[in-house]
């Protein structure tokens with residue numbers, strides 16, 4: 001038995017949060033979602049197949065629900081584990097994993113600490129690409145796991161992706177092409193302090209460890225911070241947003257990396273609900289229908305049989321989330337994928353669910369590579385005279401997308417298939433009219 005097993009066992013004996021809180025299941029209706037959210041209950045997941053919603057409640061919170069004038073129907077899920085299976089990884093095991101991969105595949109991997117957590121742990125990232133120590137002009141894909149500490153399956157998805165890409169390089173034609181033509185960045189475990197706390201103190205811990213109460217890292221990003229009741233000012237709430245936008249060192253580390261590597265796509269893995277989420281988090285905001293964001297989200301959802309939508313459509317308002325910030329600040333096409341379902345909870349049985357879940361999710365992240373070869377404008381301008389690219393439907397003056405060219409002159413504008421008027425603008429301008437975009441168009445000016 002390793003040390004993680006010992007700690008969990010002793011926590012069970014001493015009677016921790018595991019004994020005091022319970023997962024309670026309700027019918028998934030708009031009024032139930034609103035009720036749970038307004039009372040700042042810890043909504044843990046939804047199930048759109050059975051139309052149920054679950055929350056982690058204390059006895060006192062459940063008593064409050066029972067005392068409602070209108071009777072609220074609820075049940076307790078059976079056989080749901082409340083503590084992690086010890087086969088899931090802790091921060092040290094993530095670091096060991098990354099170092100081992102790098103030792104085995106030094107030519108196509110590079111290890112980087114993107115910054116320190118509040119408690120001083122390194123937040124590790126691994127870059128996978130050919131010529132890995134060179135910043136080549138190639139599109140970048142970012143994938144991260146575990147903004148939330150108790151979502152233990154999420155580093156399994158990210159480490160599986162790393163293993164799959166490295167071990168199949170030079171053997172599988174598709175993987176070899178992806179690694180050769182893309183810069184792939186994976187942050188297997190983002191919330192390292194929170195995860196350590198999850199193993200050592202509280203198996204249902206979600207936030208980082210700020211002042212003991214913690215900040216929800218996925219409500220701490222600057223875009224729309226505290227804008228639509230999609231987070232809490234209450235330090236005890238599970239979605240406490242922090243005292244200021246990007247107040248947390250973990251948030252800042254992610255923001256610095258994204259600004260540096262300029263990803264075309266991002267997936268942030270969470271659990272649980274079996275859904276694919278795209279911007280925006282606040283009702284009633286949607287990305288423009290002329291853009292490809294929602295279409296790609298729906299494609300991913302179809303590949304892995306998860307339901308696509310915005311956070312406010314599928315769950316509730318969420319402000320200060322990473323994907324809204326990535327989309328608005330750096331033109332990333334970003335998704336949150338919530339893996340596993342209500343029958344698994346946060347702590348699925350490792351032997352039963354781990355392989356099944358990572359296998360099911362492979363076509364999801366693989367779709368990003370496929371989509372880089374789909375309808376898009378890609379290329380590089382060799383001097384600074386062009387700064388932005390404006391996209392219009394052919395013959396229609398309305399700009400449907402303004403793309404800021406990357407500092408190195410590269411651009412990767414992902415589009416729906418269609419005919420476009422494209423205007424490169426800056427100190428000089430150049431217009432390409434009625435361009436049919438049905439696949440990747442390499443533009444050279």
Ligand SMILES: [Zn+2]
Pocket residue numbers: 147148151270271
């Ligand atoms: Zn989460």
